[in-house]
Amino acid sequence: MIIRMFYIILSLLILPTLNVQADSYLITNARLAGDDAAAPKISLLIKDGRIADVGSEITASDDVERIDANGGIVTPGLMNSATRLGLIELYSAKETVDYKGSFHNLGAAFDVQYGLNSNSVLLDVARSEGLARAVVIPDGSDKSHFAGLGLLLHLREGAEILHKPRAMLVVEAGGTGVNKASRSAVWLTVRQALRKAQKAKKDVDEATEILQSVLSGTIPLVIKASRESDIRQAINLGKDFKVRIVIIGGEEAWRVAPALAAQNIAVIINPYDILPATFDAIGSRGENPAILHKAGVKIGFAVTSIFKSHNAGTAMRISAGFAVSRGLDKQAALEAMTKNPAEIWGIAEDYGTLEVGKVADIVIWSGDPLEPLTIAEKIFIDGKMIAIKSRQMQLRDKYHPFRNNTAYPPAYQK
Amino acid sequence: MKKYIFFALFLLGLGGVYALNMGGVNSSKDLSLSLDVNPSTYKPIASGPVVIRGVTLLDGLGGRMANVDILLEAGQIKSIGKQIEAPEKTIEINGTGRYITPGLIDVHTHLGTASLPYTTGDVSNWDVNEETNALTPHVRAEHAISPQDPSFIAALAGGVTTFQVLPGSSNLIGGLGVVMENVPASTPQAMKFPDAPYGLKMACGENPKSYGDKNMAPSSRMGNVALQRQAWIDAQIYDEEYRAGKRSRDLGLETLVAVLRGDVNVHVHCYRADDMATMIDMAHEFDFKITAFHHAVEAYKITELLRENDICSVVWSDWWGFKLEAFDGIQENAAFLEAAKACAVIHSDLPVIGQMLVMETAKALAAGRKAGLSLSKAEALRWITINPAKLLGIEDKVGSLEVGKNADVVLWSGDPFSVYSRVDQVFIDGAVVYDRNDADFIPVSDMLTGQAALEKQL
Known part of the structure; x- marks a missing residue:
């Protein structure tokens, strides 16, 4: 036993050093989204975690592992722009809920990076559905209109999923936010806080520093807002304080599309928001993504409600197709889960397209990536091919109708 | 005659239905009959015959037929087949490239x-x-x-x-x-x-x-x-x-x-x-x-x-x-x-x-x-x-x-299993109750009637 433990510990110590040389792959026989079946197939070379080459005539040395895409479509690994991944396991088990806190007084300084759980079973599900990256948005407390600091995840296998902490400051606007306060109270609170931070010196307190990094343009101010009037307030706030605004929700954003485009304000949409779920969202409609895109607004996708984190991959991917059925250009729908979030969240240097030099987050799909009957066949995150696995898939195999060893209960099925 | 009625009531009683008793605490009604206290007043919308031709049909029973016609008449599915005959004044719908499924x-x-x-x-x-x-x-x-x-x-x-x-x-x-x-x-x-x-x-x-x-x-x-x-x-x-x-x-x-x-x-x-x-x-x-x-x-x-x-x-x-x-x-x-x-x-x-x-x-x-x-x-x-x-x-x-069933059908713009397909038309009991391309047949709830937030932006 002790000997075995020794080897396990030894292997843990050695393995990382053995893997320093990142895996190399040559993906062959692949298609780009939008290419028809007749277009020449392309290859992608993955080396040292990055896309080293892309084209129809690429060669690689024999020691590079070949991956035949069988004519499948390749896209960047997807990015969901509003999740709680790593901060939630079961909503009913409060000890697994870390995206909000009812009693803290941290306000803008609430920083969700300290609660991340890289062993959450949701992460394997998300990865296996082709999600390579995600924004994690805090809900904040019941005591502040500032929800706190969100972060960016890079869904590598293992513990290193945190890519960029303190990536945005989140504000909850609208009629259903903190203590159902008057909207005027929300906007005045935010404006007063920003004005104070403008006048304050450096190193006053944590919250002021965070507001100063918003004022300096280092991080965006993310505003959860649905109603047209709130979106207009957000636009005005951005103008008055010259800060970068991103809207999350934006059910009525289509009504303000030109103004949003003029101010270069991105909107994170749930394409399934087509019902008047609340009085803040009476103007919900399926054409919202299409109208915003046509007006030149940069859009990203997220799915809310039950899908938020537990189904953050497939649900978002199909919701993008749903937006296409309501008029959005197909390529634009794909970019709302790749290129656009890369730009919105400031990581376009590394992520968002299949260009040479980018981090190799790549998915090979069995078909059209926006269709429900399509699955992710091979997934590369940060240059490594990940194991497509999850707790759910293991449960599936335990109870599979074709399983072996049926003389014994499924507990014996491995 | 009276004897037979009593006998019938006796049998009904054995069958689990309550014998008539107009007085006392006992109800005069059969309990199971008391279930439907809010009777349906549903009436199908009047409609003429409609035939959808050349459509791909998923029958809801696991079957699929390509390039068939389906005739809806008098609120029912009247016939399904190739080049079926339709009565005069039947509305013809071209189903080419489209799919039809049960509601x-x-x-x-x-x-x-x-x-x-x-x-x-x-x-x-x-x-x-x-x-x-x-x-x-x-x-x-x-x-x-x-x-x-x-x-x-x-x-x-x-x-x-x-x-x-x-x-x-x-x-x-x-x-x-x-x-x-x-x-x-x-x-x-x-x-x-x-x-x-x-x-x-x-x-x-x-x-x-x-x-x-x-x-x-x-x-x-x-x-x-x-x-x-x-x-x-x-x-x-x-x-x-x-x-x-x-x-x-x-x-x-x-x-x-x-x-x-x-x-x-x-x-x-x-x-x-x-x-x-x-x-x-x-x-x-x-x-x-x-x-x-x-x-x-x-x-x-x-x-x-x-x-x-x-x-x-x-x-x-x-x-x-x-x-x-x-x-x-x-x-x-x-x-x-x-x-x-x-x-x-x-x-x-x-x-x-x-x-x-x-x-x-x-x-x-x-x-x-x-x-x-x-x-x-x-x-x-x-x-x-x-x-x-x-x-x-x-x-x-x-x-x-299936022939004889209520004409509750959905006409899809394409394969319903594709995310890009839309519901073009919905029929209930043979009447068009929804038509994506005809505002006259897109119903609006009272809740959303007159909501400025849904009106076109000026």
């Missing part, structure tokens, strides 16, 4: 009782659960349905023509649900599916036991089961005593008696395999039939038990993890039930799913195929057509494209 059936909704928009003062428009007692067999969903819920029309635009509204799952016995036609109307009676059986909603597991949080019973699964068993015992005693003229009418108990007589379907909200097995034993103990387990997240663990007991599993495609009893949800649930030849049905529960029931079905199909099962789209479509029709006891009227 979809959603067996688990709260439409009209959780009417949109939701408000922070939810009491004003949430009528899903009567949360004053864990046992409320006396209440009915049909007494709480606002026909102005915008979700009805969203579901219609997704191809749903028939749905059931069930009470929620807060209570062990939550009351009666009701089956409806998805036709815009001013009263629920005018939407009520004629002669559809009622269904009793029951619940297992975490939701009902949360009464413990209010210092009420039950507070555990043990309490859940004990209270439910006691309710059935009370119903049995009531049945006997009522017949003997010792009891007056009791709304809740007569509902339970109707279940024990087999006049009412039983829909049990149940997630865990062990909860479902316990409920099956309860049904055996009190000799009633469970029609379906709803949500049934762990149905895949007990597919054979479910098949042997002829119980449908009404499931989501991929919801999981929102609470402990949903932690083991897998996407292959419906496909594994199908593989075991058990009845699978996909449901919405939330209105956002109601408008894309085929997409949910497609995800469940994709998962099954990925797991190595051989399943066609036409077969998977049964999960939202004939299977729910059978479950609700209305399969003689809806749920498939």
Whole structure:
């Protein structure tokens, strides 16, 4: 036993050093989204975690592992722009809920990076559905209109999923936010806080520093807002304080599309928001993504409600197709889960397209990536091919109708 | 003559129907007849014959036919075939490149009782659960349905023509649900599916036991089961005593008696395999039939038990993890039930799913195929057509494209299993009730009428 433990510990110590040389792959026989079946197939070379080459005539040395895409479509690994991944396991088990806190007084300084759980079973599900990256948005407390600091995840296998902490400051606007306060109270609170931070010196307190990094343009101010009037307030706030605004929700954003485009304000949409779920969202409609895109607004996708984190991959991917059925250009729908979030969240240097030099987050799909009957066949995150696995898939195999060893209960099925 | 009438009444009494007795505490009415206190006033919209030609047809029974014609006449499916003849003045629709399916059936909704928009003062428009007692067999969903819920029309635009509204799952016995036609109307009676059986909603597991949080019973699964068993015992005693003229009418108990007589379907909200097995034993103990387990997240663990007991599993495609009893949800649930030849049905529960029931079905199909099962789209479509029709006891009227059935059909712009396809037209009893390309046939709920937020921006 002790000997075995020794080897396990030894292997843990050695393995990382053995893997320093990142895996190399040559993906062959692949298609780009939008290419028809007749277009020449392309290859992608993955080396040292990055896309080293892309084209129809690429060669690689024999020691590079070949991956035949069988004519499948390749896209960047997807990015969901509003999740709680790593901060939630079961909503009913409060000890697994870390995206909000009812009693803290941290306000803008609430920083969700300290609660991340890289062993959450949701992460394997998300990865296996082709999600390579995600924004994690805090809900904040019941005591502040500032929800706190969100972060960016890079869904590598293992513990290193945190890519960029303190990536945005989140504000909850609208009629259903903190203590159902008057909207005027929300906007005045935010404006007063920003004005104070403008006048304050450096190193006053944590919250002021965070507001100063918003004022300096280092991080965006993310505003959860649905109603047209709130979106207009957000636009005005951005103008008055010259800060970068991103809207999350934006059910009525289509009504303000030109103004949003003029101010270069991105909107994170749930394409399934087509019902008047609340009085803040009476103007919900399926054409919202299409109208915003046509007006030149940069859009990203997220799915809310039950899908938020537990189904953050497939649900978002199909919701993008749903937006296409309501008029959005197909390529634009794909970019709302790749290129656009890369730009919105400031990581376009590394992520968002299949260009040479980018981090190799790549998915090979069995078909059209926006269709429900399509699955992710091979997934590369940060240059490594990940194991497509999850707790759910293991449960599936335990109870599979074709399983072996049926003389014994499924507990014996491995 | 008089003698024969008495004899007939005697026989009826033996059959479990109450003998006429105009006085005393005994009701003059047969208890089962007292079920339909809000009779349907639904009348199909008048329509002429319509033929859709050259369409790809998924029949809802697992079959697929390419390039066929289908004639709708006098509210029914009149004929299906190649180049069929149509009477004069038939409206001709070119179905080339398009698909036709039966109207979809959603067996688990709260439409009209959780009417949109939701408000922070939810009491004003949430009528899903009567949360004053864990046992409320006396209440009915049909007494709480606002026909102005915008979700009805969203579901219609997704191809749903028939749905059931069930009470929620807060209570062990939550009351009666009701089956409806998805036709815009001013009263629920005018939407009520004629002669559809009622269904009793029951619940297992975490939701009902949360009464413990209010210092009420039950507070555990043990309490859940004990209270439910006691309710059935009370119903049995009531049945006997009522017949003997010792009891007056009791709304809740007569509902339970109707279940024990087999006049009412039983829909049990149940997630865990062990909860479902316990409920099956309860049904055996009190000799009633469970029609379906709803949500049934762990149905895949007990597919054979479910098949042997002829119980449908009404499931989501991929919801999981929102609470402990949903932690083991897998996407292959419906496909594994199908593989075991058990009845699978996909449901919405939330209105956002109601408008894309085929997409949910497609995800469940994709998962099954990925797991190595051989399943066609036409077969998977049964999960939202004939299977729910059978479950609700209305399969003689809806749920498939067969001659003589109600002309409840959906014309799709393309393959309904593609996310890019749209519902072009919906027919109920032969009448166009929705046409995506004709504003005259896009209904608008009163809630959304005159809302500036939906008007075109100037």
